[in-house]
Amino acid sequence: MATVLAWIVAQLLLPGELPVFAAIAALLVVQPSINQSLGKAIERCLGVIGGVLVAYGVSLIFGTSGGIVLLAIVVCIMLTWVLRLAPGSANQVPISAMLVLSIGVQTPGYAFERILETILGAGIALLVNVVIVPPVLLAPAGDALDRLNSEVADSLDRVATALKLPQSRASLTEMMLTARLLRPMLNAADKAIVQAEESLTLNPRQAAYRRVLDADLERLDRLKSLVTRTVGMTRALHDHYDDSLYLEPTVQALSLELVRAAHDLRLLTRGDDPAESRFIPHGDDELALTSPLVIAAPPPQHWILIGSLMEDLRRVREEIIGEPLS
Structure with missing residues (x-):
């Protein structure tokens, strides 16, 4: 339910690209408890923002050559290791950087829209988790x-x-x-x-x-x-x-x-x-x-x-x- 709702809302608010980031965020954020959902939402948003920033910085320094994606992935992995990020954020940082560099080069504003899309999907999933209260264990x-x-x-x-x-x-x-x-x-x-x-x-x-x-x-x-x-x-x-x-x-x-x-x-x-x-x-x-x-x-x-x-x-x-x- 959260994934479907995030897809629909993201398409209405951010037309153009398919709202894959919103759907993935909603799918991953919904957890057995509200506390876990909040943690996943923060991890997901930080991972996407970090990946976009790394991709943006690498592209400014080294341009848009063919090997830039591999370089960005290596930088992201090293960054997550140094900062000791949680697994959810650590996986998302290189994935976001790779998608931004491979898809967003030809699409102006792609990186910023993907950040908004992810935050939107995570927020909708968290809201659904609050409305449909998870079971008390x-x-x-x-x-x-x-x-x-x-x-x-x-x-x-x-x-x-x-x-x-x-x-x-x-x-x-x-x-x-x-x-x-x-x-x-x-x-x-x-x-x-x-x-x-x-x-x-x-x-x-x-x-x-x-x-x-x-x-x-x-x-x-x-x-x-x-x-x-x-x-x-x-x-x-x-x-x-x-x-x-x-x-x-x-x-x-x-x-x-x-x-x-x-x-x-x-x-x-x-x-x-x-x-x-x-x-x-x-x-x-x-x-x-x-x-x-x-x-x-x-x-x-x-x-x-x-x-x-x-x-x-x-x-x-x-x-x-x-x-x-x-």
Whole structure:
């Protein structure tokens, strides 16, 4: 739609040459978010203006000989490299210079009209993007956070099971490898949040969704800490496990607390209505996590592992409850 509209408007305002620059500008400027469209519009306009200026300067110095186009392209590439221009502008500068020198030599005013044409096409595309508001990408971000939240809870359950029952070395290795997959999931969730935030920038609907994004940002921060603690507990168990561990009463109590933590973490998901998103329990279930365990003297052969698990469990509880423990 933006391309067609730019073509029609450019032909009406700038008759003569086919408005190819306006159509290309409109096609490239329309992006998934208004913020991205504005960036593309600026890149496109700067690239065309820079290319026209280079072509004009080269033609004044060296005339209109046959090799002038190749020289202008080389100058443009060097200029974009020195100025470290964005890819959109860097590609457009030599293209514009080449078109101006190859087509505009026989057409007076060609360069100036192409600049106006490009600005017109970019402006129309930006206007269309504002009128037809692009989608708000909060749903994908929420889904990514929910998947991460669920996998962290599953990892806590796996640690609880490994504490409760005897484990083989292969089972411990598999548990460790599975826990490491939380990192890529966290990166994916972080990227989804960035895209959601960008989709709201300059978006007319951002006020209605801002608090949802703020809640998701807070949720991501909590999940970052939970991922770190969960991976840490898994590694500690993997590195310090022995066959007598599950016989310790304290370890059995730790296993129960981890099951409760996993249960509570599953409650902390986005509700059915994204506008009411909060990192709080929802539904009929209640928090099951009790106060942290108090251990006066851990068994000597397991004190490093039990102490490490206790500290990580304390911090997991802080993130689930949403406030530091006194």
